[in-house]
Amino acid sequence: MNTVDFDRYDHVRPIRWTGEVLELLDQRVLPFETFYRRLHTFDEVAAAIRDLVVRGAPAIGISAAWGVVLAAKQVSAGDGQAALKQLQPAFDVLNASRPTAVNLAWALGRMRAVLAKSGSDWLSALEQEALAIATEDLAANRLMGRAGAELIDVGSGVLTHCNTGSLATAGFGTALGVIRAGVAEGRIDKVFAGETRPWNQGARLTVWELQEDGIPATLIADAAAAHLMKTGQVQWVVVGADRICANGDTANKIGTYQLAIAARHHGVKVMVVAPSSTVDMDTASGEHIEIEERDPGELLTALGKRTVAEGIVAWNPVFDVTPHDLIDAIVTERGVILSPDETGMRAVFGTP
Numbered sequence: 001m002n003t004v005d006f007d008r009y010d011h012v013r014p015i016r017w018t019g020e021v022l023e024l025l026d027q028r029v030l031p032f033e034t035f036y037r038r039l040h041t042f043d044e045v046a047a048a049i050r051d052l053v054v055r056g057a058p059a060i061g062i063s064a065a066w067g068v069v070l071a072a073k074q075v076s077a078g079d080g081q082a083a084l085k086q087l088q089p090a091f092d093v094l095n096a097s098r099p100t101a102v103n104l105a106w107a108l109g110r111m112r113a114v115l116a117k118s119g120s121d122w123l124s125a126l127e128q129e130a131l132a133i134a135t136e137d138l139a140a141n142r143l144m145g146r147a148g149a150e151l152i153d154v155g156s157g158v159l160t161h162c163n164t165g166s167l168a169t170a171g172f173g174t175a176l177g178v179i180r181a182g183v184a185e186g187r188i189d190k191v192f193a194g195e196t197r198p199w200n201q202g203a204r205l206t207v208w209e210l211q212e213d214g215i216p217a218t219l220i221a222d223a224a225a226a227h228l229m230k231t232g233q234v235q236w237v238v239v240g241a242d243r244i245c246a247n248g249d250t251a252n253k254i255g256t257y258q259l260a261i262a263a264r265h266h267g268v269k270v271m272v273v274a275p276s277s278t279v280d281m282d283t284a285s286g287e288h289i290e291i292e293e294r295d296p297g298e299l300l301t302a303l304g305k306r307t308v309a310e311g312i313v314a315w316n317p318v319f320d321v322t323p324h325d326l327i328d329a330i331v332t333e334r335g336v337i338l339s340p341d342e343t344g345m346r347a348v349f350g351t352p
């Protein structure tokens, strides 16, 4: 088996901290423009998360953490507790920027906990914590890449959905990390990516990232997935997650649920790859997850041009929940849970 040269995949970084400002690679204009937006305030960070300048569960958590640092730079306080009081509005605005991915609340929780126990050095403690959140995410992705690839037999084809790569994380990616590792190790022969309508994360971001790596990938229409499975070209669906509940139910980009149903019908396996920052053991099952609904305009237009007759009504939920019994493996940096259920999740993530 070949080894994985992780440094080869480190060139796309969606989030850069200069020490003064946050620079976000604007994912709305990729793949044709590579443009870093410079953000100076927490309000700008919240707007960037809401408007999908930055997206992907781990990446929005990391960005929110840096948003807290930007807010903190405007505050003068003697210790962390005093700063926390003044920073509460910033925490609230950042937390409300998107509802489904738990990584956002998780990262803000870490920043809040650091403040609560810091003395006069609270600002540098916050900065170090934001850096640690990003560094740990990259390390988790590399671990998961290897662990997930081990489940894949040599000669397999895989289908992925949305974008779970360097762009959605601190680097390397979750599901795309498994695909990178699986290709490097010689296990994966063919990679397919669904377009991921309506925002086209698969078409605009995933196949571009793979092309940058020199990994051949084939784009399919989302509607072609069941037919792809029927033709025997894929053995695994490999996806990321925005929130994994205590029983293994998983929220991910809209369309994941129907992929899992089609996969079960065709004997194709489903792997969910996500760091522990995506695991929400306080939410018992998927029915309690808030599903973000975005502007129906995303469905009524393409490249800013209206494609649907005036007066048409559209509904645009952007995540769905895959029940745990349709998932074959959940891969995290803390462990792999096969045929996940509450017992398997608790064995890795603990009891309440």
Ligand SMILES: CSC[C@@H](O)[C@@H](O)C(=O)COP(=O)(O)O
Residues within 6 Å of the ligand: 055, 056, 057, 058, 101, 161, 162, 163, 164, 165, 168, 169, 173, 174, 175, 201, 239, 240, 241, 242, 252, 253, 254, 318
């Ligand atoms: C490593 S990213 C995992 C998920 O966040 C990803 O699959 C996804 O659904 C992203 O949705 P998005 O709306 O693009 O933020």
